[in-house]
Amino acid sequence: MTDxxxxxxxxxxxxxxxxxxxxxxARARRKAFMxxxxxFLFVVITFVIPIGQMLFQSVYNDTFxxxxxxLRQWFDENPPGTEPDEAAYAALVSDLRLMREERSAGxxxxxxxxxxxxxxxxxxxxxxxxxxxxxxxxxAVLAEDKKWDNPDVWRAMRSASSPFTIDFYLAALxxxxxxxGSIVGVKEGQAVYKMLFGRTLFLSALITVMCMALxxxxxxxxxxxxxxxxxxxxxxxxxxxxxxxxxxxxxWMVLLQxxxxxxxxxxxxxxxxxxxxxQMMYNQIGTVVAMTHILLPFMVLPLYSVMRTIPPSYVRAAxxxxxxxxxxxxxxxxxxxxxxxxxxxxxxFILAVGYYITPALVGGADGQLISNLIAFHMQKSLNWxxxxxxxxxxLGGILILYWLYDRLxxxxxxxxx
Amino acid sequence: xxxxxDDEGFVVFDRVQKSYDGETLVVKDLNLSIGKGEFLTMLGPxxxxxxxxxxxxxxxxxxxxxxxxxxxxxxxxxxxxxRGIGMVFQNYALFPHMTVGENLAFPLEVRxxxxxxxxxKVKRALDMVQMGNFINRRPAQxxxxxxxxxxxxxxxxxxxxxxxxxxxxxALDKQLREHMQFEIKHLHETLGITVVYVTHDQGEALTMSDxxxxxxxxxxxxxxxxxxxxxxxxxxxxxxxxxxxxxxxGVVETLSGDKCTVRLExxxxxxxxxxxxxxxGQKTLVSIRPExxxxxxxxxxxxxxxxxxxxxxVIYMGDIFRTRMRVAGSEEFVMKSRNTLGQTKLVxxxxxxxxxxxxxxxxxxxx
Numbered sequence: 001m002t003d004x005x006x007x008x009x010x011x012x013x014x015x016x017x018x019x020x021x022x023x024x025x026a027r028a029r030r031k032a033f034m035x036x037x038x039x040f041l042f043v044v045i046t047f048v049i050p051i052g053q054m055l056f057q058s059v060y061n062d063t064f065x066x067x068x069x070x071l072r073q074w075f076d077e078n079p080p081g082t083e084p085d086e087a088a089y090a091a092l093v094s095d096l097r098l099m100r101e102e103r104s105a106g107x108x109x110x111x112x113x114x115x116x117x118x119x120x121x122x123x124x125x126x127x128x129x130x131x132x133x134x135x136x137x138x139x140a141v142l143a144e145d146k147k148w149d150n151p152d153v154w155r156a157m158r159s160a161s162s163p164f165t166i167d168f169y170l171a172a173l174x175x176x177x178x179x180x181g182s183i184v185g186v187k188e189g190q191a192v193y194k195m196l197f198g199r200t201l202f203l204s205a206l207i208t209v210m211c212m213a214l215x216x217x218x219x220x221x222x223x224x225x226x227x228x229x230x231x232x233x234x235x236x237x238x239x240x241x242x243x244x245x246x247x248x249x250x251x252w253m254v255l256l257q258x259x260x261x262x263x264x265x266x267x268x269x270x271x272x273x274x275x276x277x278x279q280m281m282y283n284q285i286g287t288v289v290a291m292t293h294i295l296l297p298f299m300v301l302p303l304y305s306v307m308r309t310i311p312p313s314y315v316r317a318a319x320x321x322x323x324x325x326x327x328x329x330x331x332x333x334x335x336x337x338x339x340x341x342x343x344x345x346x347x348x349f350i351l352a353v354g355y356y357i358t359p360a361l362v363g364g365a366d367g368q369l370i371s372n373l374i375a376f377h378m379q380k381s382l383n384w385x386x387x388x389x390x391x392x393x394x395l396g397g398i399l400i401l402y403w404l405y406d407r408l409x410x411x412x413x414x415x416x417x
Numbered sequence: 418x419x420x421x422x423d424d425e426g427f428v429v430f431d432r433v434q435k436s437y438d439g440e441t442l443v444v445k446d447l448n449l450s451i452g453k454g455e456f457l458t459m460l461g462p463x464x465x466x467x468x469x470x471x472x473x474x475x476x477x478x479x480x481x482x483x484x485x486x487x488x489x490x491x492x493x494x495x496x497x498x499x500r501g502i503g504m505v506f507q508n509y510a511l512f513p514h515m516t517v518g519e520n521l522a523f524p525l526e527v528r529x530x531x532x533x534x535x536x537x538k539v540k541r542a543l544d545m546v547q548m549g550n551f552i553n554r555r556p557a558q559x560x561x562x563x564x565x566x567x568x569x570x571x572x573x574x575x576x577x578x579x580x581x582x583x584x585x586x587x588a589l590d591k592q593l594r595e596h597m598q599f600e601i602k603h604l605h606e607t608l609g610i611t612v613v614y615v616t617h618d619q620g621e622a623l624t625m626s627d628x629x630x631x632x633x634x635x636x637x638x639x640x641x642x643x644x645x646x647x648x649x650x651x652x653x654x655x656x657x658x659x660x661x662x663x664x665x666x667g668v669v670e671t672l673s674g675d676k677c678t679v680r681l682e683x684x685x686x687x688x689x690x691x692x693x694x695x696x697x698g699q700k701t702l703v704s705i706r707p708e709x710x711x712x713x714x715x716x717x718x719x720x721x722x723x724x725x726x727x728x729x730x731v732i733y734m735g736d737i738f739r740t741r742m743r744v745a746g747s748e749e750f751v752m753k754s755r756n757t758l759g760q761t762k763l764v765x766x767x768x769x770x771x772x773x774x775x776x777x778x779x780x781x782x783x784x
Contacts (some may be wrong), residue, residue, distance in 0.1 A: 316477055317510035319497040321524035322575065331523070335514045
């Protein structure tokens with residue numbers, strides 16, 4: 001290297017070219033940022049922050065730990081598995097007094113109740129009596145309520161005494177901690193979430209495949225018909241979009257129920273007897289049929305937009321080169337529709353995995369998806385942390401699928417419209 | 418296959434008609450016979466039916482009436498993939514998800530050809546169009562001219578009896594187009610294949626073809642070798658469509674054998690050759706090529722009528738001067754004169770006498 005400055009390009013008056021370029025584009029960049037700023041703020045305030053906070057709840061829950069400082073200290077000083085001694089009960093009583101003062105015994109009890117059901121009342125009951133208790137506290141507490149002797153309760157309190165925990169994720173994966181604090185699977189018959197995750201993925205995959213099988217011919221027809229006719233048919237495809245989701249779901253209820261249109265027809269046609277009406281609703285069939293119908297446009301549209309851009313001359317060229325119509329379809333047409341198939345499948349699958357209303361209405365017990373359970377924990381059991389953990393697992397799973405898709409097909413190959 | 422089919426009628430359109438909507442005919446009573454090894458161009462404006470003819474030959478459209486024969490056999494009901502016809506499409510139609518090599522191997526693969534033979538044929542076809550180094554590229558990585566060559570090689574790789582080309586050079590720039598015209602012509606000559614070529618570019622048709630079929634309104638207006646087509650157009654459409662042309666409307670004054678005189682609308686009388694006028698008193702359109710118009714008296718044939726002209730505009734075009742004049746009331750009369758050393762320079766407003774050989778003035782049917 002003889003001259004270092006020669007390698008840095010400069011403008012005519014000696015400024016570095018890169019700096020000059022940045023300066024000349026700064027104004028345009030500022031303007032562009034101002035244009036997207038409202039949307040950016042809107043997304044941050046209404047989407048990123050709430051979801052972030054929700055996800056944070058899956059690892060952070062201080063409803064118990066905030067009002068149990070003494071217990072927390074005792075748990076810190078003694079390793080897991082230590083028999084609760086007089087000091088432990090003293091800490092418990094002091095914390096119960098604090099809970100009574102702050103009226104937080106219910107909330108703290110609920111937190112322990114997540115782990116061991118039927119324990120909430122122990123906290124509310126004992127907190128009421130906490131002021132009257134005299135030392136030695138261990139005997140006093142156990143005299144009032146024998147259940148405080150239960151080591152499970154103490155283990156649950158130990159894990160809840162720290163606001164940060166992965167216990168909700170363990171619960172979401174059907175796992176728990178045993179006496180020594182190591183992670184084990186829950187008892188047979190209590191496991192629900194893994195099965196539900198599996199069912200959600202399986203049903204979503206099934207719905208995606210069904211949508212693909214139905215949408216491919218429709219999209220092909222739309223793409224090859226003359227514009228005027230295809231526009232008319234396109235309206236029919238889009239019509240469900242403009243109808244309320246509830247209306248569409250309830251119309252499937254009208255069709256599929258055991259006294260519904262489909263069963264009436266089958267009985268009338270003599271295919272099934274009046275006592276042999278097919279159960280098509282409040283089970284997985286109902287969920288799959290209704291969701292396939294509702295998600296179909298999401299498959300048709302990307303496929304159509306890709307097919308529209310494939311000139312008929314490709315298939316013609318293949319035919320003239322000696323390929324039968326099937327070979328021309330398989331070797332020439334189908335590979336070119338892959339970006340559409342990929343986009344549609346990903347879209348339908350992701351939507352299906354998170355679907356809530358339709359399975360809730362037509363799914364019954366068998367056709368429930370994971371999102372229905374998330375909603376249950378949000379609305380009924382009020383275990384938001386568990387709901388957040390389930391949602392985070394779902395989100396993570398989808399991100400992994402998205403990443404896999406990117407590796408296999410390439411996200412830039414995807415065409416959504 | 419008989420010998421007769423080999424020479425005269427390798428491809429035959431026999432009274433072919435085509436209608437898309439059952440109300441209008443796109444192709445009206447087409448009779449055309451193409452010899453083996455011939456380079457035939459279908460030339461015509463868009464909507465004239467030429468592409469429909471090609472598509473019927475390729476098998477993508479069915480003839481509403483009539484018969485299409487290839488090598489003496491009726492192919493009306495033969496599906497496209499069994500016709501063995503190579504085709505080059507307007508936008509090349511190279512399969513975008515395959516490499517150049519895979520594109521070329523495709524026709525061989527679907528014919529069940531073995532791998533080694535396939536590779537050998539692909540290589541030979543690529544060398545033929547000087548694209549041997551591009552075998553692993555994808556079509557999107559090639560320029561228009563390169564894609565054109567690959568499309569050509571793909572249409573030829575399976576040794577088809579007949580190659581169809583549908584405006585294959587339409588998307589190329591002028592220089593490349595002219596270059597490719599010669600290359601296609603040379604390929605045709607060296608391989609001895611039969612080519613049916615569709616274009617709306619008359620220059621292309623004249624340069625490349627053995628014979629040109631000029632299409633208009635669903636009919637062949639004239640079927641002739643390029644020189645005949647240019648010099649002896651059979652009707653006004655062909656005269657106007659091929660090359661530049663001066664038109665002088667008038668009435669046939671006298672008609673005797675292969676000579677006639679025409680009285681123009683402004684009263685002047687000119688000499689002409691009757692082409693499709695039958696009797697004196699008939700309306701006609703006299704067509705004269707701009708390069709056959711003379712303004713120097715020594716160049717004029719003996720006894721020819723001359724006519725007065727006023728120079729309106731002289732355009733310098735390098736190799737020629739293009740002079741626009743007012744002749745017999747028309748302001749669009751053009752004369753082309755070569756830019757030779759010592760060529761007389763005409764100026765605007767100059768009054769001159771122009772004339773031509775009577776053979777170059779063709780009295781055609783009025784349109």
